[in-house]
Amino acid sequence: MSSLSVPAFIRGIRKHGLAYLFIAVPVLAAIIFLLIPMVTSFWWSFNEYNGIQPPRFVGLDNYVKLITGDKIFRHALKNTTFFVFFGMLIGPTLGLLTALLLNQKVRFQALFRTAYFLPVMTSLVVVATIWRMLYNRNGLLNIGLAALGLKPIGWLSDPQWAMMSIVIASVWQGFGFEMVIFLAALQNIPKELYDAAAIDGADGRRKFWYITLPALRPVLFFVYVIGIIESYQVFDQVFVMTSGGPVYSTTTLVYYLYSRFIDLRLGYASAIAYVLFIILIIFSLIQWRFFMEKD
Amino acid sequence: MPTKRTVLFMLLALLIVMALTACGGGAAPAEPAASSGDTAPATEEQPAATAVEPVTITVWDYYGESSPIVPIVAAFESANPDVKVEVQSLDWDTMLEKMNVVLTGGEVPDVVTLDMTWLPTYAPLGAFADLSPMANGKLNGVPLDEAYAAGALEAMRYDDQILAMLYDFDVYALYYRADLLDEMGLDVPTTWAELSDVAGQLAANGKGQYAFMADTFHAAQFLYENGASILNEDNTAAAFNSPEAVEAIAFYAGMVQDGSAYYWSTDEGWEVTPGLKDGRIAMFSDGAYYMGIMKDAAPEMAGQWRVAPHPAGAAGPGSYMGGTGLAIPAKSDNQEAAWRFIEYAMTLENQTGVFENAGAAPALLAALESDAVNAADPYFGDQQTLSVFLQAMETATPFPYVRQWNDIDAAFTVAMEQVALGEPVQDSLDAAAVEVDALLSK
Numbered sequence: 001m002s003s004l005s006v007p008a009f010i011r012g013i014r015k016h017g018l019a020y021l022f023i024a025v026p027v028l029a030a031i032i033f034l035l036i037p038m039v040t041s042f043w044w045s046f047n048e049y050n051g052i053q054p055p056r057f058v059g060l061d062n063y064v065k066l067i068t069g070d071k072i073f074r075h076a077l078k079n080t081t082f083f084v085f086f087g088m089l090i091g092p093t094l095g096l097l098t099a100l101l102l103n104q105k106v107r108f109q110a111l112f113r114t115a116y117f118l119p120v121m122t123s124l125v126v127v128a129t130i131w132r133m134l135y136n137r138n139g140l141l142n143i144g145l146a147a148l149g150l151k152p153i154g155w156l157s158d159p160q161w162a163m164m165s166i167v168i169a170s171v172w173q174g175f176g177f178e179m180v181i182f183l184a185a186l187q188n189i190p191k192e193l194y195d196a197a198a199i200d201g202a203d204g205r206r207k208f209w210y211i212t213l214p215a216l217r218p219v220l221f222f223v224y225v226i227g228i229i230e231s232y233q234v235f236d237q238v239f240v241m242t243s244g245g246p247v248y249s250t251t252t253l254v255y256y257l258y259s260r261f262i263d264l265r266l267g268y269a270s271a272i273a274y275v276l277f278i279i280l281i282i283f284s285l286i287q288w289r290f291f292m293e294k295d
Numbered sequence: 296m297p298t299k300r301t302v303l304f305m306l307l308a309l310l311i312v313m314a315l316t317a318c319g320g321g322a323a324p325a326e327p328a329a330s331s332g333d334t335a336p337a338t339e340e341q342p343a344a345t346a347v348e349p350v351t352i353t354v355w356d357y358y359g360e361s362s363p364i365v366p367i368v369a370a371f372e373s374a375n376p377d378v379k380v381e382v383q384s385l386d387w388d389t390m391l392e393k394m395n396v397v398l399t400g401g402e403v404p405d406v407v408t409l410d411m412t413w414l415p416t417y418a419p420l421g422a423f424a425d426l427s428p429m430a431n432g433k434l435n436g437v438p439l440d441e442a443y444a445a446g447a448l449e450a451m452r453y454d455d456q457i458l459a460m461l462y463d464f465d466v467y468a469l470y471y472r473a474d475l476l477d478e479m480g481l482d483v484p485t486t487w488a489e490l491s492d493v494a495g496q497l498a499a500n501g502k503g504q505y506a507f508m509a510d511t512f513h514a515a516q517f518l519y520e521n522g523a524s525i526l527n528e529d530n531t532a533a534a535f536n537s538p539e540a541v542e543a544i545a546f547y548a549g550m551v552q553d554g555s556a557y558y559w560s561t562d563e564g565w566e567v568t569p570g571l572k573d574g575r576i577a578m579f580s581d582g583a584y585y586m587g588i589m590k591d592a593a594p595e596m597a598g599q600w601r602v603a604p605h606p607a608g609a610a611g612p613g614s615y616m617g618g619t620g621l622a623i624p625a626k627s628d629n630q631e632a633a634w635r636f637i638e639y640a641m642t643l644e645n646q647t648g649v650f651e652n653a654g655a656a657p658a659l660l661a662a663l664e665s666d667a668v669n670a671a672d673p674y675f676g677d678q679q680t681l682s683v684f685l686q687a688m689e690t691a692t693p694f695p696y697v698r699q700w701n702d703i704d705a706a707f708t709v710a711m712e713q714v715a716l717g718e719p720v721q722d723s724l725d726a727a728a729v730e731v732d733a734l735l736s737k
Contacts, residue, residue, distance in 0.1 A: 051399025052420040071730075137562045138573070157560035158716075242561045246509075246712040263701045264395060264416055 045270035055267065062271035073272070075248040076256040079163050084231040086167045087174075092223050094171065095178025097101035102179070103186045113183070117176040124173060128240035130154065135241075137270075150179065156242050159249035166237050166250055178223050185219040186212070221291035228283050232276060351379040352405035352629045352636060357390040357619075360483075361587070363652035364408070364640065371639045378632045383701050394508060398422050403624040405633040409459050411450055411617040411693065412639050415700030418453040424623040425456040429634040434460065434641055437661075442641075444685075446616045447658055450693035459620025460637050461658035463583040463649050466614040466687040467516050472577045473601040473676060475502045483603045487520070487546055490606040494555035503577030504557035506567050509711035510692070511704045513580060516605060517543040517690055519613025525707065526695045531735055533728035535707055543608065548714040558715045568592045571600075580605050582617075583684045587654030590674050597674045602683045616691035618658060622735060656684050699734040706730045 013020055045062055047055035098116055102109055119127060134140050135155035142152040153170070155165040193211050235254040238244060240273050244251035244259070251259075253276050260269035356364045368380045383404070385393065391413065397403050398417070409423075417423060434442045443451070447461045448468035471483060475497060484490040492506040508514075515525060534540065548555035557575055559567050570576035572593050589600065604612055610635060621640060623633045639645065646662035649655055662668055663685050671677040694700060710727035714720050 050420050051395070052417075052422050132564060135562060136564075137560075138575075139562075154560065154562055157558070157562040162561070245561055245709070246716070247709050259701070259705075262391060262395060264399070264420065266399065 038218055041270040041273055044267045045274050047267045048266040050264040050265050052264070058267070061125045062268050063275070066268070066271055066275060072248060072251060072256060076251045079248075079250060080232055080234065080252045082163050083167055083170070083234050084228055085230045086164070087170055087234075088227050089225065090167070091171045091175045092178045092220070092227060094175040095223070096182050098175070098179045099182035099186055100212075113180070118180050119173045120176040120180075122173070125175045125237040125240055129168060131165075131172075132241050135165055157246055159247045162242055162246060166234070166241060169241070170231075170234065170237055174227075178227070181219055181223055182216065185216050189215045216283045217291055221287060224291075225287055227285055228287070229280050232280055232283075234268045298369075298593075300374065309477035310343060343625060349377050349379045350629050350632050351381055352632050354382045354406040354636065355385060355394070355408065355679070356382050357385050357387045357391060357408045357410075359384060359386055359645065360655050361653045363645070363649045363655075366648065366652065367640060367645050371636060374565075374639070375632075375635060378635065380636060398624065398626075403626045405623060405627040405629045406636055407513045407622055407624065408462065409622045411459070411619045411620055414453065414458060414620070415694065415696045415698065418458055418696050419698040423458045424625045424627065424630055425458065426460065426623065426637075427455075427457045429630070430457065430460075434659075435638055442487055442659055442661070444496050444688050446658060446688050446691045446693070447618075450616050450618070450704065451620065453696050459622040460641055460702050462619045462621050462640065462646075462689055463584075463653065463655035464616070464658045464684075465584060465656070466616055466684055466691040467512065467580045467582055467605055468614075468683050468687050469603045469605045470581060470585065470600055471603060472503065472599055474599045475577055478502075484606045485604070486606050487608050491546075491550060491553075491555060494550060495553065497531070497577050498555045503570075503574050506559045506570065506576045506579035507551045507715060508554040508559050508567075508579075509708055509715050511707050511711075512544055512617075514544065514547065514707065514711045515615050515692075515694070516580060516613060517547045517608065519615070519690075520608030520610060521546075521613075522608075524692070525703070526697070526731075526735075530695045530697050533703075533731035533735075535710075535731075536721070536724040536728040539609075541724060544711070544714060544724060545720045546608075548711075548720060552717065553714055555717030560712075560715070569594065583656040584654065586672070586675070586680060592655070600675050601675055602680050604686055612687065612690045616688065616693040619655070620626040633650075648694055650681070656681055697735070699731075699737075702734050703731050 006100070044055065046057060046059060048058050049055035054291055098112075098245040106112070110270070137152060137157075138143070139155075141155065145152055153161055156162050191210065193215075194207055197207050197211060233254045234252050235258065236257045238250050238252050239258070244255050253272060257269050257272040257276070260266075260272065354364060354368075356362050358364065362382075362384060364541075365384070368382060372380060387410065390408070394407065394413075395618075409417075420722075430439065432439055440448060443461060446466075447464060451457050451459050451461055465475065469484070475482065476493070479496060479500065479502065481493050481496060482489070484493045490505070498504045501522055511525070518524060518535060518540050521539045521543035523537055523543055524534045526535075547556075551558050557570065559570060559576070559579075563570065566588065567576055567579050567581070568588060571579075571589070586602075589596065605614065607613075621637045623630050623637070627633055639658060643659065643661050643665065646657040646659040647665055647667040649657040649662070650668045657663060657668065663681060668681055669679050670676075672680050694704075697703070706727045710723040713723040
């Protein structure tokens with residue numbers, strides 16, 4: 001740290017003035033749109049605040065109420081975790097499988113790649129609206145079930161199914177992103193490694209286990225960190241497809257937060273945001289240890 | 296140096312998390328009021344200048360393309376040269392979100408269209424100005440209790456204040472397929488027993504069902520018709536699990552159980568229109584605004600539908616009472632000019648415009664009695680439709696104005712969803728009542 005003396009810093013600014021100017025723009029934006037709201041929101045989370053009347057300091061009350069006495073919050077936590085677990089179980093797996101398939105010398109590779117990636121570029125609201133139609137009682141999925149002689153499913157009206165239906169739609173929308181990342185990473189693995197393994201007599205499964213998977217580790221980390229952070233904030237699909245129902249079965253953390261905001265309970269909404277924030281930090285740290293420490 | 300890298304990495308991870316949770320913390324950022332093009336209300340400190348420099352009032356309007364407000368602005372401005380009006384068109388969802396943002400510390404508009412079901416949240420917080428000193432008991436010279444029906448006045452009042460002038464009203468009536476009833480030789484149901492009978496016969500013959508909706512608007516109608524209510528008299532406890540209420544909900548849900556009603560659930564989306572078009576729904580209950588939706592979405596069904604008072608229960612007719620009010624945010628600096636605009640929007644001529652432009656039911660009694668509004672409607676077989684809704688308004692009840700309303704609404708809706716799925720009525724309503732009582736005890 002000794003190299004960072006004040007005169008050196010000033011010399012640095014003189015020398016790289018333009019560069020600092022460029023950096024200043026995103027840094028200022030981050031301070032104004034991220035840091036200040038975050039600090040404000042943190043303060044609100046210790047207040048009872050409706051935005052119209054002055055805030056009333058209540059200490060940890062919001063958090064205590066949230067964790068000990070709020071049935072809907074428990075539903076939201078459970079539903080969101082369900083969504084993250086199944087979404088992260090199915091999504092990246094599906095992405096990796098399609099990437100492995102497309103990494104073979106298949107014909108029309110570009111076409112498949114585009115087709116799988118297309119939903120990622122489509123607005124989540126549009127995707128959710130289309131899936132809602134598919135999930136209709138007389139929708140395509142139930143027509144298919146009827147053709148197989150099965151009973152129709154209340155995809156979005158049966159509390160047992162509703163969250164899973166949202167998972168399915170979301171995985172369909174999102175796995176193309178993971179596929180593209182895996183595919184790029186696969187194509188960066190040096191061919192020599194596979195050649196060497198072949199000479200040593202390794203079969204396909206061993207090659208995958210000892211070459212492909214280790215080489216993908218940083219990418220896996222990236223996919224899971226981004227994926228879990230995004231999944232924990234699932235909102236649009238719920239907003240469009242179910243509004244959190246039936247019987248709280250699809251109320252997620254951010255949807256609940258939103259409903260508290262609409263109800264002008266800003267302190268409580270902020271407390272939810274911070275609980276979510278803490279969950280995400282914990283997850284990120286666990287993942288970082290799990291994926292990176294072995295290096 | 297691994298430790299330094301560790302720290303750096305953790306910082307980086309923290310930043311990523313922060314960046315991505317920006318949405319999660321979305322309650323916090325006070326979005327700068329989008330009205331950057333506003334001329335700031337700068338003149339009120341110079342009394343000499345006010346006569347010359349017009350004051351600008353901002354009006355937020357959620358009617359969108361069919362706005363009855365936009366067409367009256369030019370005439371208002373020429374009649375009031377000292378006021379300029381700037382209308383911002385929003386949709387319902389956006390307006391609710393934006394309103395929360397500006398009420399919590401932005402530059403407020405001067406007049407807003409207000410869904411009366413939003414009032415329970417805002418009224419107890421003092422977000423809107425009391426209009427009674429400005430109105431002084433009158434609207435365009437007509438005493439308020441002559442200008443409005445009693446139910447409308449009740450909806451506009453909170454404690455001893457008047458927080459909005461009702462601009463259009465929303466009460467529920469029965470929509471039914473006249474052609475199918477004719478074909479089957481059935482009469483329009485006027486009581487619950489007849490409703491159950493007619494719906495049962497239609498369903499049994501594959502002519503479609505009555506639509507069951509689990510939301511509070513629809514469920515409350517059955518409560519009111521059976522002499523029950525959502526909360527008790529002084530809004531301190533749930534009343535939707537009283538014997539009359541349980542009887543009402545058991546009847547309503549029983550129609551799903553016996554197949555005469557179709558549970559229009561989240562599977563199907565929010566609006567019943569697809570079910571009308573494909574013949575699943577032959578009867579349903581909704582407000583006057585739905586006539587406009589049907590004409591847009593199902594023009595091919597012209598002549599098939601009629602409206603009638605919703606079948607009466609043991610206590611007679613009943614409906615929730617809502618609609619759109621015009622209100623002035625308490626923080627507005629231009630309340631006098633805003634009130635003048637509201638009065639102008641409430642003239643007889645401009646009230647009939649609500650019907651002509653937005654297809655909604657104007658709230659002013661004089662407008663409801665005018666010929667323009669009572670023209671025969673060819674879509675509904677030349678019926679004078681609005682008189683049906685006017686009749687329903689006379690016995691309609693606004694939702695209780697309590698701060699906890701959104702949560703009460705949610706708890707009751709959850710109970711209705713459970714009931715629709717076949718769970719016992721008394722248990723479901725009792726469980727919701729426990730929650731609501733806890734909410735109200737705070």
